[in-house]
Every structure is written in structure tokens, then in C-alpha cells.
Amino acid sequence: MSTATPRRVAVLGATGSIGGSTLDVIARHPERFRASVLVAHRNVEALVALCVAHRPELAIIADPAMESALARQLTAAGVRCEVASGPEAITTAAAGPLCDTVVAAIVGAAGLDSTLAAARAGKRLLLANKESIVMAGPLLLAALREGGGELVPVDSEHNAIFQCLPGGRPDLDAKGVRRLILTASGGPFRGRSRAELAGVTPAQACKHPNWVMGRKISVDSATLMNKGLEVIEAHHLFGAAPERIEVVVHPQSMIHSMVEYADGSVLAQLGNPDMRTAIAHALAWPERIEAGVAPLDLAACAPLAFEQPDLATFRCLALAFAALREGGDAPAILNAANEVAVEAFLAGALPFLSIADLVEGVLAELPAQPVVDVQTLRERDAQARSVARRKLRTAC
Ligand code: NDP
Numbered sequence: 053m054s055t056a057t058p059r060r061v062a063v064l065g066a067t068g069s070i071g072g073s074t075l076d077v078i079a080r081h082p083e084r085f086r087a088s089v090l091v092a093h094r095n096v097e098a099l100v101a102l103c104v105a106h107r108p109e110l111a112i113i114a115d116p117a118m119e120s121a122l123a124r125q126l127t128a129a130g131v132r133c134e135v136a137s138g139p140e141a142i143t144t145a146a147a148g149p150l151c152d153t154v155v156a157a158i159v160g161a162a163g164l165d166s167t168l169a170a171a172r173a174g175k176r177l178l179l180a181n182k183e184s185i186v187m188a189g190p191l192l193l194a195a196l197r198e199g200g201g202e203l204v205p206v207d208s209e210h211n212a213i214f215q216c217l218p219g220g221r222p223d224l225d226a227k228g229v230r231r232l233i234l235t236a237s238g239g240p241f242r243g244r245s246r247a248e249l250a251g252v253t254p255a256q257a258c259k260h261p262n263w264v265m266g267r268k269i270s271v272d273s274a275t276l277m278n279k280g281l282e283v284i285e286a287h288h289l290f291g292a293a294p295e296r297i298e299v300v301v302h303p304q305s306m307i308h309s310m311v312e313y314a315d316g317s318v319l320a321q322l323g324n325p326d327m328r329t330a331i332a333h334a335l336a337w338p339e340r341i342e343a344g345v346a347p348l349d350l351a352a353c354a355p356l357a358f359e360q361p362d363l364a365t366f367r368c369l370a371l372a373f374a375a376l377r378e379g380g381d382a383p384a385i386l387n388a389a390n391e392v393a394v395e396a397f398l399a400g401a402l403p404f405l406s407i408a409d410l411v412e413g414v415l416a417e418l419p420a421q422p423v424v425d426v427q428t429l430r431e432r433d434a435q436a437r438s439v440a441r442r443k444l445r446t447a448c
Contacts, residue, residue, distance in 0.1 A: 058082065059176075061335070062089035062145055064166050065157035067098040069266045070180045070206065073327045074155050075106060077335060077343055085335060088150045091142050091158070091166075094118055100125045103133060109150050110134040112141050114162070142166045147173035153335070155206070156181040159268050160391050161433055164188060168426065174199035178334045180206040182285045183391070187384040187433065189288030190423050203289070204334035209234045209282050210289055211330035212308035212321035221290060228314035232292050234282055235302040235309050236361060237262050237325075239274040242303060246365050252404045254397060262305040262325040271394045272368075275407050276361060280372020281390075284383045287376055294376050299369065301359045306348065324348055367408035371415065380420035381432050388436035389414035396444055406447065414440050 061078060065071045066087075078085040087106040092099040093114045103111050103126055111133055113122045119137035126135065136145070139162075146154050146166040154170035155178045156163055163181035168188065170177050172195040179185065185192050196203055202220065205211045213234075214220065218227050240259050241249055257274040258267050265273070272278035283297050305325040312318045323329045324346055332343035363370045368390070375382040393410040396402035402410065417439050423429060 058084055058086040059153050059335075060088035060151045061085050061153045061155060062091070062151035062170075062175075063087055063155045063157065064089075064091045064142060064146065064163065065155075065159065065181070066090040066102055067092040067095045068157055068159065069264060069269075070155070070157035070327060070331070071102075074157065074178075074331050074335075075102060077328050077332045077341075079106070080344055081336075081341055084341070085153075089145050091145070093158075093162075096121050096125060100129055100131070103131045104129050107131065108133055110136065110145060112136045112145060114139060114142060139165060143169045146170040146175070152176065153178065155331075156184065157206070159183075159266055161187060161387065164426075168192060168195050171195035171201065171203070172199045174201035176201055177203045178206050178331070179203055179210075182207055182281050183387050185288050186281050186284045186387045188423065188426065188429055189284070189383070191426060191429070193288060204337050205285075205289055206327070206330050206334050207282060207285060208325075208327060208330045209309040210285060211333055213286065213290060213311055215321045215333065216309070216311040216319040217290065224290065224292060224296070229292075229296075229311060230314050231296055231298050231312040232286055232290060233298050233300055233310040233312060233318070234279060234286060235305070235307050236276065236279045236299055237273070237305045238301040238303055238359075238361070239276065239278075241274055241366075242301065244365070246405060249365070249404055254400065257397070257404060261303070263327075267398060268391070268394055271397060271407075272390070275368040275404070276366035277368035277372065277390050277394075277407070277411075279361070280369045280375075281387065283369075283372055284376050294373060299361050301361050303357055303359075304353050306353050306356060322348060368411065371408060371411055375415060375420075378420045380422050381429060382415065382420035384423070384429055384433055385415055385418050385420070385436040386411060388433045389440045392437050392440035392444065402444065402447070410440055410443055410447075413443050 116137040147169040153176040156167040157180040164184040167184040258270040310320040328343040375386040389411040393407040
């Protein structure tokens with residue numbers, strides 16, 4: 053048992069799927085970790101319940117219209133903590149003195165500023181919010197260098213690769229790394245033809261066979277855009293050229309990803325599909341702690357299967373590879389268009405197969421430009437969203 057002061061953890065996106073798993077791991081190790089800052093978007097009831105359970109020093113609701121309700125309900129529940137609201141309060145807290153560790157688990161581009169702020173402030177950054185590194189990879193890496201902190205990936209594939217590499221972000225050639233192999237479950241529609249996907253519903257798309265996740269990432273998993281975002285994330289995190297990153301479909305989700313070395317060795321990280329493993333690893337790294345995850349029963353999950361992804365049916369993965377090869381801000385354009393498309397699909401306003409069409413159309417209309425700074429990136433993000441919305445209106 054550690055005798056040091058507990059690490060103070062800001063959980064951004066506390067009411068979400070990753071937020072809940074993080075708080076579960078934290079609660080198992082009160083001597084090591086304390087949830088000092090909790091952040092949600094609009095879900096006041098869930099945030100209050102988490103504050104009752106974890107007693108943070110600061111609770112933030114992103115939507116300022118909800119701040120008074122949050123304050124009132126916390127008082128009624130007997131919780132005494134500071135209350136704040138708005139995106140700036142989140143960014144300030146991510147860089148501020150109430151935490152030394154930041155779990156970036158807000159969904160979508162909304163997580164960008166707080167992720168960058170935590171990196172710049174030298175916090176230990178546990179990155180789940182893949183959209184921020186997809187949008188702003190070079191800027192995030194520069195912010196990490198500036199802050200001198202460390203990033204430990206929470207996305208299970210990148211956490212697996214991190215575990216299979218000899219130290220955080222090694223020179224891949226010098227260490228004899230040949231390929232990074234990202235595994236993909238294939239999502240709920242694996243094996244289906246385009247014709248069979250024409251009428252699928254949001255409820256079907258959100259029913260992932262192996263993982264319980266938020267709705268946006270669930271749809272991304274169903275289109276394989278999630279894997280595409282992860283390819284871009286791996287490129288930035290590990291300095292791997294696109295040709296060095298391979299995706300293999302592995303329906304059991306027991307192998308979370310692999311690293312192939314020059315001598316032919318392939319190192320894999322295995323475990324049950326439970327995000328608490330990656331979260332516990334990232335929280336405690338370089339130590340290991342109990343995560344509440346059931347031991348892997350190898351005989352029960354055999355045989356392990358592998359197949360090539362179907363890029364003709366699940367076009368989003370091919371679009372993400374193309375955006376990565378194009379470079380500049382093409383991944384940010386891809387991400388923004390995808391966020392609009394997924395929102396429309398979840399609202400019943402866009403067919404499943406049209407998600408890829410919309411993303412492709414926006415990328416075609418906005419050729420890549422160099423990534424200069426956050427402000428320019430935000431403008432390009434807004435431009436891509438506006439083009440996507442226009443295309444949506446004309447398509448309907
Ligand atoms: P959820 O939808 O379950 O949760 C999203 C969280 O973000 C909620 O707490 C939500 O608050 C909050 N949020 C949404 N919008 C804003 C905003 N504008 N400002 C502040 N907070 C906001 O998502 P997940 O937990 O599934 O995913 C979170 C991130 O982690 C995503 O980027 C995803 O790609 C990544 N990830 C998720 C994995 C998983 O297994 N779930 C695996 C690997 C990566 P509220 O509840 O109030 O709406």
C-alpha cells in the first residue's frame with residue numbers, strides 16, 4: 053500500500069462511460085487516488101450522484117444554464133464543493149492546482165481545449181478523447197513537450213501498444229519495431245453487405261457486441277470510423293508512418309493490439325474487454341494495480357479469430373487512412389464531418405451508409421491546409437461542420 057499523498061485526479065466527462073469506469077478504479081484505491089474535479093456537460097443528476105459518492109473539491113457543468121441547478125442540488129445533497137460552469141472553467145481546472153492527473157474523457161472536439169491545457173500545464177494526461185489528438189496531433193505533442201508532463205493512452209488499442217513498446221514514444225527504427233497492429237472487433241455489423249446496412253437503426257448501431265460505450269463512439273465502431281480515428285491517433289502517439297499501421301479484425305476483442313518487431317516477434321496485450329484495465333494501467337503506470345476486471349479465461353474465448361477489414365463496405369476506415377496520408381488538417385476536417393454525420397444518424401436524419409458519403413463530400417470540398425495553431429484549427433473545424441450541415445440539408 054502506498055504511503056504517499058493520493059494523486060488528485062480531474063475526471064473530464066465524469067458522467068460518461070469512461071468517466072464511470074475511471075471513478076470505479078479510483079474508488080478501489082483511496083490511498084492512491086482522489087477524484088478532485090468532476091466535469092459533465094448537462095447531466096446534473098448524474099454529476100450530483102457522483103459528487104455524493106466521491107466528494108470532489110470542484111464540480112463543473114459545461115452548460116452555464118445548469119450551474120444554479122447543480123449548486124442547488126449539491127447543497128440539498130449535503131455536498132460542500134466549489135461549483136463552476138462553462139468551457140473556460142473546464143480548461144482552467146484542467147491546468148489548475150486542484151489536480152495533478154487529468155482524465156480527458158469528454159466526447160468529441162469539445163474536449164480539445166481542456167486536453168491541450170492539461171498537456172501544457174504538465175499534468176499526467178490520460179487520453180481517452182481521441183478526437184482531440186486526431187484534430188490537433190502536432191499541437192498536442194508540442195503542448196506535451198512544453199509542459200513536460202506525460203501522456204498515457206487510455207484508448208484500449210493504444211494502451212495495449214504502449215504496453216508492448218519499450219518505453220512511451222521510442223524511435224521505432226532504433227527499437228526494431230516493424231508494424232503496429234491495431235485490432236478491431238468489427239462492430240455490430242461485421243460481415244454484413246452494403247445492402248444489409250441500408251436500413252440499420254441507431255439502436256442497432258449502438259449495440260456493440262463486446263464493449264459498453266457512449267453512443268458516439270458506438271456508432272463510430274459500427275462504421276469503423278473509430279478504427280480510422282485510432283489509426284490517426286496511433287500515428288501521432290507513436291510516431292508511426294501510415295504504412296506501418298495495420299488494422300486486423302479480431303471479433304473477440306481479447307487481444308487489444310500488437311507490436312511486430314524486426315525479428316518476427318509479435319507482442320500482444322490481452323485482457324477481457326473492460327476499459328478499467330487500460331484506465332488502471334494509465335492511472336498507476338509504471339506500477340500495476342487491481343482494476344476489478346475478471347481474469348481472462350483463455351479456454352472460454354478460444355478460438356481467437358482474425359480477418360481483414362472490409363474497406364469497401366466500411367468506407368470510413370479507408371477515408372481516415374486517406375486523410376492521414378493527405379496530412380495537414382485533413383484529419384480535423386474528417387473528424388468534424390464525422391461528428392455532424394453521427395449526430396444526424398443518431399437523430400434519425402441520415403442513413404447509416406450516408407455517414408461515409410457525407411464525410412467524403414466534406415473532405416473533397418475542403419482540401420487540406422497546414423495545421424498552424426488552435427485558432428485556425430477551430431475555424432477549419434467550424435467550416436467543415438458548416439459544409440457538412442449544408443450537405444445534410446440538401447440531401448434531405
Ligand atoms: P459518453 O458519451 O459515455 O460520455 C461523454 C462525457 O462527456 C459525458 O460525461 C458528457 O457529459 C461529457 N460531455 C459531452 N459533451 C461535453 C461538453 N461539450 N463539455 C463537457 N463535457 C461534455 O462517452 P464515452 O465515455 O464513451 O467516450 C468519451 C471519450 O472517450 C470519447 O472521445 C471516446 O471516443 C473515448 N473512448 C471511449 C471508450 C469507451 O469504451 N467508452 C474507449 C476508448 C475511447 P453529460 O453526461 O453531461 O452529457
